[in-house]
Amino acid sequence: xxxxxxxxxRSPPRSLLRLPLPVxxxxxxxxxxxxxxxxLGFGALKLTKTRNSSSPNDLNIFFTSVSAVSVSxxxxxxxxxxxxxxxLIITTLMFLGGEVFVSTVGFQLSRRFKYLNEKNQVDSARxxxxxxxxSSSSTATIDELSSSKSCSKLLDxxxxxYLLTTNxxxxxxxxxxxxxxxxxxxxxxxxxxxxxTFSIFSTVSTFTNCGFIPTNENMIAFKNNPxxxxxxxSQVLLGGCLYPVGLRxxxxxxxxxxxxxxxxxxxxxxxxxxxxxxxxxxxxxxxxVTAMGLIILQLIIFCSLEWNNSAGIWxxxxxxxxxxxxxxxxxxxRHAGESVVDISAISPATLVVxxxxxxxxxxxxxxxxxxxxxxxMSHGKDKRQHLVELxxxxxxxxxxxxxxLICITEKEKLRDDPLNFTVLNITLEVISAYGNVxxxxxxxxxxxxKVDSSCxxxxxxxxGRWSAKGKFILILVxxxxxxxxxxxxxxxxxxxx
Amino acid sequence: xxxxxxxxxRSPPRSLLRLPLPVxxxxxxxxxxxxxxxxLGFGALKLTKTRNSSSPNDLNIFFTSVSAVSVSxxxxxxxxxxxxxxxLIITTLMFLGGEVFVSTVGFQLSRRFKYLNEKNQVDSARxxxxxxxxSSSSTATIDELSSSKSCSKLLDxxxxxYLLTTNxxxxxxxxxxxxxxxxxxxxxxxxxxxxxTFSIFSTVSTFTNCGFIPTNENMIAFKNNPxxxxxxxSQVLLGGCLYPVGLRxxxxxxxxxxxxxxxxxxxxxxxxxxxxxxxxxxxxxxxxVTAMGLIILQLIIFCSLEWNNSAGIWxxxxxxxxxxxxxxxxxxxRHAGESVVDISAISPATLVVxxxxxxxxxxxxxxxxxxxxxxxMSHGKDKRQHLVELxxxxxxxxxxxxxxLICITEKEKLRDDPLNFTVLNITLEVISAYGNVxxxxxxxxxxxxKVDSSCxxxxxxxxGRWSAKGKFILILVxxxxxxxxxxxxxxxxxxxx
Ligand SMILES: [K+]
Ligand SMILES: [K+]
Numbered sequence: 003x004x005x006x007x008x009x010x011x012r013s014p015p016r017s018l019l020r021l022p023l024p025v026x027x028x029x030x031x032x033x034x035x036x037x038x039x040x041x042l043g044f045g046a047l048k049l050t051k052t053r054n055s056s057s058p059n060d061l062n063i064f065f066t067s068v069s070a071v072s073v074s075x076x077x078x079x080x081x082x083x084x085x086x087x088x089x090l091i092i093t094t095l096m097f098l099g100g101e102v103f104v105s106t107v108g109f110q111l112s113r114r115f116k117y118l119n120e121k122n123q124v125d126s127a128r129x130x131x132x133x134x135x136x137s138s139s140s141t142a143t144i145d146e147l148s149s150s151k152s153c154s155k156l157l158d159x160x161x162x163x164y165l166l167t168t169n170x171x172x173x174x175x176x177x178x179x180x181x182x183x184x185x186x187x188x189x190x191x192x193x194x195x196x197x198x199t200f201s202i203f204s205t206v207s208t209f210t211n212c213g214f215i216p217t218n219e220n221m222i223a224f225k226n227n228p229x230x231x232x233x234x235x236s237q238v239l240l241g242g243c244l245y246p247v248g249l250r251x252x253x254x255x256x257x258x259x260x261x262x263x264x265x266x267x268x269x270x271x272x273x274x275x276x277x278x279x280x281x282x283x284x285x286x287x288x289x290x291v292t293a294m295g296l297i298i299l300q301l302i303i304f305c306s307l308e309w310n311n312s313a314g315i316w317x318x319x320x321x322x323x324x325x326x327x328x329x330x331x332x333x334x335x336r337h338a339g340e341s342v343v344d345i346s347a348i349s350p351a352t353l354v355v356x357x358x359x360x361x362x363x364x365x366x367x368x369x370x371x372x373x374x375x376x377x378x379m380s381h382g383k384d385k386r387q388h389l390v391e392l393x394x395x396x397x398x399x400x401x402x403x404x405x406x407l408i409c410i411t412e413k414e415k416l417r418d419d420p421l422n423f424t425v426l427n428i429t430l431e432v433i434s435a436y437g438n439v440x441x442x443x444x445x446x447x448x449x450x451x452k453v454d455s456s457c458x459x460x461x462x463x464x465x466g467r468w469s470a471k472g473k474f475i476l477i478l479v480x481x482x483x484x485x486x487x488x489x490x491x492x493x494x495x496x497x498x499x
Numbered sequence: 500x501x502x503x504x505x506x507x508x509r510s511p512p513r514s515l516l517r518l519p520l521p522v523x524x525x526x527x528x529x530x531x532x533x534x535x536x537x538x539l540g541f542g543a544l545k546l547t548k549t550r551n552s553s554s555p556n557d558l559n560i561f562f563t564s565v566s567a568v569s570v571s572x573x574x575x576x577x578x579x580x581x582x583x584x585x586x587l588i589i590t591t592l593m594f595l596g597g598e599v600f601v602s603t604v605g606f607q608l609s610r611r612f613k614y615l616n617e618k619n620q621v622d623s624a625r626x627x628x629x630x631x632x633x634s635s636s637s638t639a640t641i642d643e644l645s646s647s648k649s650c651s652k653l654l655d656x657x658x659x660x661y662l663l664t665t666n667x668x669x670x671x672x673x674x675x676x677x678x679x680x681x682x683x684x685x686x687x688x689x690x691x692x693x694x695x696t697f698s699i700f701s702t703v704s705t706f707t708n709c710g711f712i713p714t715n716e717n718m719i720a721f722k723n724n725p726x727x728x729x730x731x732x733s734q735v736l737l738g739g740c741l742y743p744v745g746l747r748x749x750x751x752x753x754x755x756x757x758x759x760x761x762x763x764x765x766x767x768x769x770x771x772x773x774x775x776x777x778x779x780x781x782x783x784x785x786x787x788v789t790a791m792g793l794i795i796l797q798l799i800i801f802c803s804l805e806w807n808n809s810a811g812i813w814x815x816x817x818x819x820x821x822x823x824x825x826x827x828x829x830x831x832x833r834h835a836g837e838s839v840v841d842i843s844a845i846s847p848a849t850l851v852v853x854x855x856x857x858x859x860x861x862x863x864x865x866x867x868x869x870x871x872x873x874x875x876m877s878h879g880k881d882k883r884q885h886l887v888e889l890x891x892x893x894x895x896x897x898x899x900x901x902x903x904l905i906c907i908t909e910k911e912k913l914r915d916d917p918l919n920f921t922v923l924n925i926t927l928e929v930i931s932a933y934g935n936v937x938x939x940x941x942x943x944x945x946x947x948x949k950v951d952s953s954c955x956x957x958x959x960x961x962x963g964r965w966s967a968k969g970k971f972i973l974i975l976v977x978x979x980x981x982x983x984x985x986x987x988x989x990x991x992x993x994x995x996x
Contacts, residue, residue, distance in 0.1 A: 307907070350913050350922050351906035358899045398895070402855045409848035410804070416847050425847045425923035 028108075029488045036071055036099065036484060043067035043095040053085045061470055066092075068477050071099035072484035075213035075339050075440030076431070078466035078473060082218045086196050089216055093203045099484070100210030102241055102279075106161045109277050113154050153264045157253075157275055164252055172205035172237050179230050186230060189223050208234045209241035211364075213339035213440040218461035221330070225342040226319055228326035235330055238338045243293045243364040246281045278487075285367060292368045293336075296359065300332035303355055313347035335359045339440025346443045350426065353443075357430055360437035361401075363486060397489065404479050405432050411471040421449040422467070431464050435476050436483035525605075526985045533568055533596065533981060540564035540592040550582045558967055563589075565974050568596035569981035572710035572836050572937030573928070575963035575970060579715045583693050586713055590700045596981070597707030599738055599776075603658045606774050610651050650761045654750075654772055661749055669702035669734050676727050683727060686720050705731045706738035708861075710836035710937040715958035718827070722839040723816055725823035732827055735835045740790045740861040743778045775984075782864060789865045790833075793856065797829035800852055810844035832856045836937025843940045847923065850940075854927055857934035858898075860983060894986065901976050902929050908968040918946040919964070928961050932973050933980035 044067040048060070057063075062078045069076045070092050084092065097103055180186045180197050190200055195216050207214045217223045224230050240248045250269070257265035272280045281289065305328050308315070316324050327342045334340045335356045345353070408428050409416060415423040427443040434441045442463030450457060460466065465476050482489070541564040545557070554560075559575045566573045567589050581589065594600055677683045677694050687697055692713050704711045714720045721727050737745045747766070754762035769777045778786065802825050805812070813821050824839045831837045832853045842850070905925050906913060912920040924940040931938045939960030947954060957963065962973050979986070 303903075349906070349910060351903050351910065354899065354903045354906055354922060358896075399855075402851065406800075406848050406851045409846070409851055413846060413848070421917055424921055425851060426921065 029485070032104070032108075032485060032488070033481070035104070036481060039095060039098050040064070040068045040071045043071060043091065046091045047084075047088055050088050050091065051085055052083050052088065054083065056083075058083065061473055062466075065465075065473055065477055067095060068480055069440075070095035070212060070214065072438055072480040073099050073101070073210045073212035074435055074438040074480045074483070075207070076435050076442065076465055076476065076480060077214070077440070077462045080218045080461045081214065081216055081220075082193060082195075082461075084216070086199055089195075089199050089203050092214060093199075093206050096210050096212040096214065097206050100206075100212070100241070102161070102165050102210070102245060105277070105279055106158070106165060109154075109161065110158055112276060113158065153268050153271075154275065156262075156264050157268055157277060157280070160253060160256065161249070161277075164249060168237065168240050168248075169205055169209055172209060172233065173201045175233050176204055176230065177201040179227075179233065183227060183229065186224060186227050189217070193217060204234070205237060208237040208338060208340065211238060211242040211338040211438070213334065215340060221340045221342045222344065225327050226323050228323050231326050231330040231342065234340065235333050238333050238340075239293070242337045243366075244290060246279050246365070247286045247290045249279060250281070250283065250286050281365075285369065288369050289365060289367045292366060295368070296336065296362070296366075297329075297333055300335060300355060300359060301328060304328050304332050304352060307349055307352050308343075311343075311347065311349075313344070315343040315347050332359075335439065335441065336362065337364050337437065337439055339434065339438075341441065344444070345430075345441055346446060353426060353430060356441060357433050360430075360433045360439045360441065362437075397486065400482065400489075401432060401436055404436075404475060405429055407475055408432060408468070408472050411469050411475065415467075418452055419450055421451060422446065422464075427464055431476065432479055435465075435479040436486070438480065438483045526982065529601070529605075529982060529985070530978070532601070533978060536592060536595050537561070537565045537568045540568060540588065543588045544581075544585055547585050547588065548582055549580050549585065551580065555580065558970055559963075562962075562970055562974055564592060565977055566937075567592035567709060567711065569935055569977040570596050570598070570707045570709035571932055571935040571977045571980070572704070573932050573939065573962055573973065573977060574711070574937075574959045577715045577958045578711065578713055578717075579690060579692075579958075581713075583696055586696050586700050589711060590696075590703050593707050593709040593711065594703050597703075597709070597738070599658070599662050599707070599742060602774070602776055603655070603662060606651075606658065607655055609773060610655065650765050650768075651772065653759075653761050654765055654774060654777070657750060657753065658746070658774075661746060665734065665737050665745075666702055666706055669706060669730065670698045672730050673701055673727065674698040676724075676730065680724060680726065683721060683724050686714070690714060701731070702734060705734040705835060705837065708735060708739040708835040708935070710831065712837060718837045718839045719841065722824050723820050725820050728823050728827040728839065731837065732830050735830055735837075736790070739834045740863075741787060743776050743862070744783045744787045746776060747778070747780065747783050778862075782866065785866050786862060786864045789863060792865070793833065793859070793863075794826075794830055797832060797852060797856060798825060801825050801829050801849060804846055804849050805840075808840075808844065808846075810841070812840040812844050829856075832936065832938065833859065834861050834934065834936055836931065836935075838938065841941070842927075842938055843943060850923060850927060853938060854930050857927075857930045857936045857938065859934075894983065897979065897986075898929060898933055901933075901972060902926055904972055905929060905965070905969050908966050908972065912964075915949055916947055918948060919943065919961075924961055928973065929976055932962075932976040933983070935977065935980045 044064045047063050047067060048057075052058070058079045065076070065078050068074075073096060177197060180190060180201065187197075190197060200216055203214070203216055206212075213220075215221055221231070221234075253265055253269055256262075257269065268275060268280070269283070272282055305325075308328070309324065316327070319327065330340070330342050336359055405425070405428060409425065412423055412428070416425075422445050430441065430443055433439075440463075442465065444462075445459075445464050445467045447454070447457035447459050465473055468476070541557075541561045544560050544564060545554075549555070555576045562573070562575050565571075570593060674694060677687060677698065684694075687694060697713055700711070700713050703709075710717075712718055718728070718731075750762055750766055753759075754766065765772060765777070766780070769779055802822075805825070806821065813824070816824065827837070827839050833856055902922070902925060906922065909920055909925070913922075919942050927938065927940055937960075939962065941959075942956075942961050942964045944951070944954035944956050962970055965973070
């Protein structure tokens with residue numbers, strides 16, 4: 003017990019706070035960004051008219067706004083309620099909340115901030131140097147700052163180019179698909195959805211891995227359009243778990259085409275660029291292998307368990323369409339959360355697989371090699387634990403707490419409606435919100451044990467049937483999930499063995 | 500991708516195997532020990548007569564034997580089926596499988612092995628020294644070996660003394676309680692259970708944290724005997740998560756009473772003694788605080804959610820009895836798994852809390868300080884990853900796989916009997932088996948949606964209604980859980996951020 007007070011005494015408050023400060027400010031700026039955009043989105047959706055002019059209640063609108071900004075696509079309102087203009091608002095929210103956009107803006111701001119404060123930083127670095135007596139790190143930082151400035155600018159342009167190209171090409175492809183394939187055209191015409199709005203909305207939603215689709219039944223309406231599904235699958239991957247791979251490939255292509263030495267510098271000194279999505283070639287390789295491995299694994303499990311699904315999720319599809327549909331479904335389970343099948347008609351074993359996959363963060367990598375970068379990182383971190391870290395729990399503990407809280411807020415329904423309100427469905431919803439996925443078991447009046455004659459089936463998620471408290475907790479879970487990169491390493495003070 | 504082949508080339512097969520070899524042999528010796536005892540137990544239970552001479556089937560007997568040896572107390576047979584002699588066999592199995600006994604025997608064997616092979620070890624240490632060029636560690640080891648020999652012997656005696664004293668005193672206390680309190684006496688008399696057998700069986704079962712009780716309804720029959728519950732709570736803690744604390748306190752007491760300097764040497768050089776349950780004073784302190792904290796936390800949750808339970812789990816109890824019952828229940832959720840209430844009558848929120856608590860290994864500690872011991876350990880481990888480690892998953896991944904497999908084996912029942920066969924109940928059963936706890940939701944004919952008139956309620960666990968395949972998987976889970984100290988650090992090659 004001797005070490006605790008000593009540890010605290012040895013570290014005066016200022017030096018304790020100095021190290022975590024950048025992390026804390028990044029955390030707060032991200033949090034305030036997401037909340038501000040959500041509130042603006044709420045205002046915009048509230049002030050504009052819905053299609054049938056019956057406005058949903060405020061909590062549900064706020065929920066939808068947070069769901070779009072946190073790219074979760076958890077839903078408590080049917081999508082066809084929204085007018086064309088509102089769909090464009092949601093498109094904007096999803097675009098502003100998407101990780102590629104947020105990280106690009108963050109990179110730009112930190113670049114400008116660096117430039118403006120370069121002198122300040124040099125001074126402060128020197129003062130730290132004098133205080134602590136270490137000199138190597140700070141001088142090196144200053145050198146790198148000046149040498150990589152032009153590279154930062156190029157990288158910044160590449161990120162913007164990547165973002166606009168993928169979204170532009172995607173929207174065009176979907177638009178062309180719709181006007182050429184009669185079935186897709188008919189679906190949209192019958193629902194009165196603007197073709198162009200649909201193309202842009204779906205592309206942005208899929209690239210950001212949000213997963214909203216302007217139709218009530220999400221992609222189920224397009225389950226026999228394998229071409230459309232394949233376009234969306236590529237968007238899911240390029241904007242989601244394979245973004246670092248796509249970015250690196252784009253830089254490699256630029257290096258080859260233009261021959262500029264800056265591109266090669268960027269590729270080589272990826273960690274000095276200060277962009278967290280720019281990973282080493284090795285890590286990108288393993289990331290791609292892991293992502294593909296998880297998709298293939300899921301595809302095998304999904305096909306073997308659901309190929310002959312008796313609940314009719316595949317009605318009227320030929321084997322090729324079933325295969326593409328399965329591929330689409332399992333690709334979406336990691337992050338995007340679009341769906342060609344009714345999740346509640348899937349067997350529990352598959353649902354548990356989905357829960358696991360939704361929990362895995364996008365850049366989960368099987369990385370059997372400790373390269374220098376990681377070793378040195380963990381080394382530096384091990385030396386000292388911040389006080390803040392000491393009182394945090396692991397991700398899973400927080401999720402367990404959220405699940406327990408929702409089991410408490412929905413206590414009566416768990417008892418009276420035990421086939422809809424199962425702990426599995428609540429877990430699926432919470433992990434789906436945490437993973438910013440958007441899968442939901444939904445709710446079915448048929449499954450009620452005590453039949454309520456006023457019950458009406460609807461095309462929104464299970465959370466739509468929850469109490470206001472439960473929905474509010476889920477809003478917190480979505481924001482917590484969107485910020486998970488900041489809490490990934492929490493809970494270290496707990497020793498499980 | 501460059502590093503992988505290099506890594507393999509740099510480490511010739513011999514040196515790759517040298518480091519993990521002691522771990523591998525410890526793993527195999529433990530595994531073979533548990534399987535051998537389980538098979539012997541199966542033979543003994545098979546050959547002896549049950550009380551009503553109708554023998555349960557072989558799989559169920561083997562399941563019970565594994566359950567006793569792995570100190571899980573998962574049940575597929577009602578306990579009152581077993582005759583007095585069979586109860587004594589199960590007592591022996593639990594005693595032989597308990598962690599305190601197993602670790603004591605392991606310590607003795609390693610002591611003798613050290614003594615016999617001291618010369619060998621010195622030679623091999625020298626050859627390693629010459630090969631690798633490092634000398635400090637091996638010479639130190641040899642010095643310590645000779646200096647701590649007498650201490651090892653003392654420690655060994657202390658462990659045996661601790662084991663026998665706690666079990667002896669516990670059995671006596673329970674026996675005295677039974678013969679003096681009329682209600683407890685009546686229960687056992689009406690069931691025809693021998694008082695002495697009950698006392699020894701329950702003490703051994705509780706001290707090893709197994710959790711079998713000779714009555715069908717486990718401790719529910721004694722829910723209004725707070726005295727008995729308090730005796731058992733102390734046994735649960737002394738033999739379970741507070742064993743290192745108890746052992747250290749016993750050594751400290753011995754040091755004070757006898758004044759021998761060896762005791763102080765043991766306390767100071769705890770890590771050199773080579774006994775994994777002998778922890779530092781600091782760790783023991785935090786372990787005790789964590790264990791108490793978790794009990795208090797659970798007690799608050801359990802009481803606030805279940806104090807007014809409507810399913811009648813507290814029928815006929817006064818507030819004091821309810822409080823002690825609650826304390827007993829939450830103390831048992833960590834490891835022992837004895838129960839004074841019907842688990843299926845508890846609200847889902849509490850069940851999720853139990854699932855989390857059952858998952859936590861016994862020595863879970865909130866340890867905000869990295870003392871030298873831990874830092875140096877993790878340092879040494881970080882330097883090199885063994886090839887074996889690379890292809891393992893984390894504990895939770897294995898558990899998810901087991902849950903998915905059982906959802907597949909019990910697929911039909913999940914569909915046709917959705918109120919008994921819920922994923923929560925399966926998860927509870929799997930985590931309970933993995934944590935070697937023994938809680939089970941049971942099975943209720945009343946909850947069947949399609950009523951099966953041949954269904955009979957019975958006093959065994961939910962697993963008793965599973966298919967043979969499902970039971971077999973659960974046997975594997977119990978053994979996997981009993982060996983969890985070997986797989987605790989697996990899955991390190993996966994990077995989640
Ligand atoms: K999503
Ligand atoms: K147990």
